[in-house]
Amino acid sequence: MEIILMRHGKPAFTGLTKVTSLEMAEWISRYDLSDTGSDIPPQPSKTLASSALRIISSPLPRALSSLIALGRKPDLIDDVFREAGLPLLHVPAFRLSPLFWASVFRVMWLCGSSRNVESLGLAKQRAVQAADILVTSVKEANGPVLLMGHGVMNRLIAKQLISMGWKESRRQGKGYWNARTYHLQ
Incomplete structure (x- = not known):
């Protein structure tokens, strides 16, 4: 039994090179609506995706368009796999x-600030649900299952899988298109 957690490709939206903290709300909104445009997946990602018997995805366009780029269609699209939100802070x-602001906001979120977004605790609860769906899917498929998801949420799901007795067996790449593969011990 194998579960593959893959991060989406590079979003087409880049936006302004510099923004205020208040402008980040619009930047995040546009980023969340962005697909991956013409980003081409690396061959190792194509190979991993082709091995999956069942495909599961976040509903965000960057995840769905990544599957299209891989030539795969999702069997299940579920909001439980969406990325964890970023709290915003006004710094006049x-x-x-935007990447600097996103990093600052993510650190704030990890430290407990969840202004107008899901808290880390709630995201961890969602990761439990997500892991349960993946484990059920791999049993039903009787073969590899691929999740096309997001950086932070995939890490939270991975921690939950490990706590359930799954072991990371392979790590592929860094950044966009990275993947981690888990097997039940």
Whole structure:
């Protein structure tokens, strides 16, 4: 039995190079609506995806378009696999890179700040649900299951799988298109 957690490809949306913390709300919204455009998956990701008997996906366009780029269609699309949100903080007068703001907001979220977004605790509960769906799916498929998901949520799901007795057997790549494979011990 094998579960593959893969991160989506690079989103087409890049937006402004510098934004205020308040402008990040719009930037995040547009990022969440972005697909992967013409981003081409690396061959190892194609190979892993082709091995899966069942495909599961987040509903966000960057995940769904990544599956299209891999030539796969999802058997299940579920909101439980969407990325964890970012809290926003108003810091007047600073225009910084959206990636910098996203990093600051993610650290805040990991430290317990969840202004107007799901808390880390709730995201962990969602990861339990997600892991249960994946385990049930791999048993029903009697073969490899691929989740096309997101960086933070995939890590939370991986921790839950490990706590359920699954072991990471392979790690492929970093950043977009990265994948981790888990087997039941």
